[in-house]
Each structure stands twice: as C-alpha cells, then as structure tokens.
Amino acid sequence: MLSASDNTLLTLTGPGTAMGDYFRRFWQPVALSRELPEPDGAPIRIKVLGEELLAFRATDGRVGVIEPKCAHRGADLFFGRNEDCGIRCIYHGWKYDVDGKCVEMPNVPAGSGYEGKMAIKAYPTREFGDMVWAYLGPPEHMPAEISQLEFGVVPASHRYVTKRLQQCNWAQSMEGALDTAHFSFLHMPAPAMAKNDTMTAAADESRIRWLRNDPLPQFSILDHDVGFVIGGSRRADGNDLYWRITQFMLPAHSITPSPMPGETYYGYTWVPIDDESCWIYVYAWNPERALPDDERARYAKGGFGQFAELGPGYVPLRNRSNDYLIDRTEQKLRSFTGVRGIAEQDAMAQDSQGLIVDRTREHLSPTDVGVVRFRRVMLDGVRALRDGKGPAAAQRPASYDVRGGGAMAPADLSFEDVMLKRFGNTTGRARS
Ligand code: FES
Ligand SMILES: [Fe+2]
Structure with missing residues (x-):
C-alpha cells in the first residue's frame, strides 16, 4: 500500500512532476527506427512523458525530435515539408533543422533582428538497437551514452x-x-x-x-x-x-x-x-x-x-x-x-x-x-x-x-x- 501522495509521486511523469524529472535524466526510446524509414520521409507525431513532439529523419539521416509548433504563428509542423536537412512550415515557409534552429524565414526582411535567434524546442537524439532515443532532461546532466542494454x-x-x-x-x-x-x-x-x-x-x-x-x-x-x-x-x-x-x-x-x-x-x-x-x-x-x-x-x-x-x-x-x-x-x-x-x-x-x-x-x-x-x-x-x-x-x-x-x-x-x-x-x- 502507498499513501495517496506517494502514489501520485510514483505515477505522474508529465513536465514539472518529480517522476517526470527523474525519467528525464535518462535517454528514452521515442520511436522505432523503422517508423522513420528514409531520409526526408514523412514525420511522425510522438508523445513522450506528456509532451507532444514531432520526429523526422532529415536528408543526412539524422533524426530530429522537436516541438511541433512553428515559432512564427504556431502552425503544426507535422504538415511540414521534410526537405534538404530541415522541416519547412507549410504556412509561410519557416524552416527548422534537427536541432530546432530556424534556418530560413522567407517572410522576414534582412536586418529584422530575427536571424540566429528563432528556435523551437528540440531534444538530442541517437539511434541504438533499432530505436530512436531522445534525452529530454537538463543538458548539463545528459548521460554520455545510452544505457547499453x-x-x-x-x-x-x-x-x-x-x-x-x-x-x-x-x-x-x-x-x-x-x-x-x-x-x-x-x-x-x-x-x-x-x-x-x-x-x-x-x-x-x-x-x-x-x-x-x-x-x-x-x-x-x-x-x-x-x-x-x-x-x-x-x-x-x-x-x-x-x-x-x-x-x-x-x-x-x-x-x-x-x-x-x-x-x-x-x-x-x-x-x-x-x-x-x-x-x-x-x-x-x-x-x-x-x-x-x-x-x-x-x-x-x-x-x-x-x-x-x-x-x-x-x-x-x-x-x-x-x-x-x-x-x-x-x-x-x-x-x-x-x-x-x-x-x-x-x-x-x-x-x-x-x-x-x-x-x-x-x-x-x-x-x-x-x-x-x-x-x-x-x-x-x-x-x-x-x-x-x-x-x-x-x-x-x-x-x-x-x-x-x-x-x-x-x-x-x-x-x-x-x-x-x-x-x-x-x-x-x-x-x-
Ligand atoms: S506559422 Fe509557420 S511559417 Fe508562419
Ligand atoms: Fe505476465
């Protein structure tokens, strides 16, 4: 038997929860590698520890795990075009790389001050055992390696x-x-x-x-x-x-x-x-x-x-x-x-x-x-x-x-x- 508060502590893993923080100190599988079979293929929606995310395999084979909301006006990047090492928003064409960095903003004039500053949340990823793993925790505590099961x-x-x-x-x-x-x-x-x-x-x-x-x-x-x-x-x-x-x-x-x-x-x-x-x-x-x-x-x-x-x-x-x-x-x-x-x-x-x-x-x-x-x-x-x-x-x-x-x-x-x-x-x- 557990107290109600311990049961809550044990079970809840969303952002800001104690167990959520604990899980976030470990690399987690977030997809099977075969769910992203080819570079520039269709991105997939994933949900991990209560966070709605998007995973895509870029042109160079790397997998990005990013928040799906475009930094411009919030369109869903699930519908984006996965092209040339990034995913491009279908609304006005802002483009993000696997690190979440906005690398193109076609509707923004040069000198706007946006350059190099726009980004969406992205998590580090690796592949191990035919699975895509992501690390959702504080960068300074990221384990150097995935648990070697x-x-x-x-x-x-x-x-x-x-x-x-x-x-x-x-x-x-x-x-x-x-x-x-x-x-x-x-x-x-x-x-x-x-x-x-x-x-x-x-x-x-x-x-x-x-x-x-x-x-x-x-x-x-x-x-x-x-x-x-x-x-x-x-x-x-x-x-x-x-x-x-x-x-x-x-x-x-x-x-x-x-x-x-x-x-x-x-x-x-x-x-x-x-x-x-x-x-x-x-x-x-x-x-x-x-x-x-x-x-x-x-x-x-x-x-x-x-x-x-x-x-x-x-x-x-x-x-x-x-x-x-x-x-x-x-x-x-x-x-x-x-x-x-x-x-x-x-x-x-x-x-x-x-x-x-x-x-x-x-x-x-x-x-x-x-x-x-x-x-x-x-x-x-x-x-x-x-x-x-x-x-x-x-x-x-x-x-x-x-x-x-x-x-x-x-x-x-x-x-x-x-x-x-x-x-x-x-x-x-x-x-x-
Ligand atoms: S909402 Fe994505 S580019 Fe405008
Ligand atoms: Fe069993």
Whole structure:
C-alpha cells in the first residue's frame, strides 16, 4: 500500500512532476527506427512523458525530435515539408533543422533582428538497437551514452525489436513484470490443455506443471548498481527448485525470467506517453546467434510471449476497447483467461487495475516483494533528485548489459549461488 501522495509521486511523469524529472535524466526510446524509414520521409507525431513532439529523419539521416509548433504563428509542423536537412512550415515557409534552429524565414526582411535567434524546442537524439532515443532532461546532466542494454549491443541480425501500446499508467504495467508469481494463474492453459496450446507451445511441459503447482514462489532480491535482480523459486521435481530470474533496471526496463540457457532472451522498456498510457518497447536477442527467419516471423506475427498481435499503429488487436476479445468458452475449456497471448493477458490484468491503480486500497502479499522493492527504489530516487542528487544509474550505461532467465538448482543453493551458476556472476551482467 502507498499513501495517496506517494502514489501520485510514483505515477505522474508529465513536465514539472518529480517522476517526470527523474525519467528525464535518462535517454528514452521515442520511436522505432523503422517508423522513420528514409531520409526526408514523412514525420511522425510522438508523445513522450506528456509532451507532444514531432520526429523526422532529415536528408543526412539524422533524426530530429522537436516541438511541433512553428515559432512564427504556431502552425503544426507535422504538415511540414521534410526537405534538404530541415522541416519547412507549410504556412509561410519557416524552416527548422534537427536541432530546432530556424534556418530560413522567407517572410522576414534582412536586418529584422530575427536571424540566429528563432528556435523551437528540440531534444538530442541517437539511434541504438533499432530505436530512436531522445534525452529530454537538463543538458548539463545528459548521460554520455545510452544505457547499453545487451539487445542493442549485439549485431542487428541477432535481435528483433517492436513495441506495443499499453492503455494504463506505466508503473502498474512495470509492476506486472516484477510480480512473476502471477504466471501460475494469468498465463496458465486449462489443466487438460497444457500440450499444443499456442500460448505455451515453446514452454516445456514440466515448467508449466511447476508453475501451476506452486503459486507461492519464494523470492530473493539482489541489488545492483542500476537496479535489482529478483529470483522466484518454485518446487520442481525431486530436490530441485525451478528459478525464474527477472531484472529491473532504472528507470523502467526489465528482462524476462523464462529463457533457459542457450535460448533467446527477452526484455522490455516502458516509456510513458502520458499518465494513462505508455509504450512498451519489446525486444528479443540471442547473444550467440542470428535469429532465423522463422523465429523473427513468430515475433512479428505476435501472440507469442511478450509479442502481442498488433494492428495499425502498434496497437494490440486485443485491447482495452474490445475487452481483449475475451472468449468465455475458451476460458472454461482452454485457458485460464479466455484471452489469447501472454502479452495480451498481461495487458488485460494491468489495464483492469484502472488507468492509474489506487495503491491506497491494495492488500499486498509476500509474492509482491519485487513490486515493493521497485516502488521503494523509484520513490527514493525521486526524493533524492528533489534534494539535488541525480540518479547515479543514468551515468552507468555499461552496467545495463544484464540478463534474466530460468534455472534449475538444488534446493540448498542460495540465490547468489544460483546467479553464479546461471550467469557467472551475481548481477547477471553479460560482461562482468
Ligand atoms: S506559422 Fe509557420 S511559417 Fe508562419
Ligand atoms: Fe505476465
């Protein structure tokens, strides 16, 4: 449970809010690179942390992220012509470069005093991991590098990235990733349907059985220098425990707990659009090998793991507006929820808590330990920033190359030892 004021502090990220300031100390994904496929192509409207912005790829390939209002009389630059290293307002032809500088003002006479002075707001951008990232914070605190998440470091052939719209506040969706106990219910096939179900095709039957049979996993948490790693252990066969190890990295990244050694890793990054919706950037990567076409096709089609089936604009086909196409017969016979797809099941549960869940009314259980730690880390970070101490994690980009995943281990092994066995170190870093 949180106080009403802490709930507000945790959830609101618009301009001028404390959490908004905190997020703005980190580089954020603001679009997929493929949404801006070519130089001088169509600009796209984006909304990040409550700010309406425009992204365009200029002639030299650089991406500009600018406020969309023309400095002359406010026409919307979304309608502008993207030409010759800048975007030109359709009204009277003022032209802006990727840094927001007004480089031409055809209706202004020479010597007006406007030259070199007109500009609109623009944010620095970079591309990493097939995504466009922007830094919306104070220039003097800009991290030298984007957080080096491993999916972005491996060759492009080894990764697949996409995004999906989530129609609720970012923090409760983030909490859904850290509360891995819910798998024992939300994502279960009906008991008779453990085999050949599309939701669980890739999961091995034993894992499903262990997940189903133990809805009260025991959690352990290890802090590291950009967040924490949480392990949930369940009784497996014999004396073994089945561990599911999830990463949390500031301010809103997570690596999923399912992959066993050698399997492809999955992660996701939450970016608030406004206080009642967010983008979830989802990525798969395999450090050992290129992803073959059939694996890519599976992610692109969706309905697999965290890859939702998407309609236009990266909006999941099963979403808040259509009750996730819940099928009550399916719910009786085939799956616990009657909703297809793990990502869609997560979205349903998280959206259903409300646009912003009221954390003053909840009753937490021991399996919410990751949720509690997340809130504490975020609220401590926000308060420290208000006191003038910015997040150290933003200045540690190299520490973001962590992995998560599953492991089998004898019951007497500590979480530290399980981490050592699974990842070679206790933080899960790929290059420790
Ligand atoms: S409003 Fe854009 S040039 Fe006049
Ligand atoms: Fe889930």
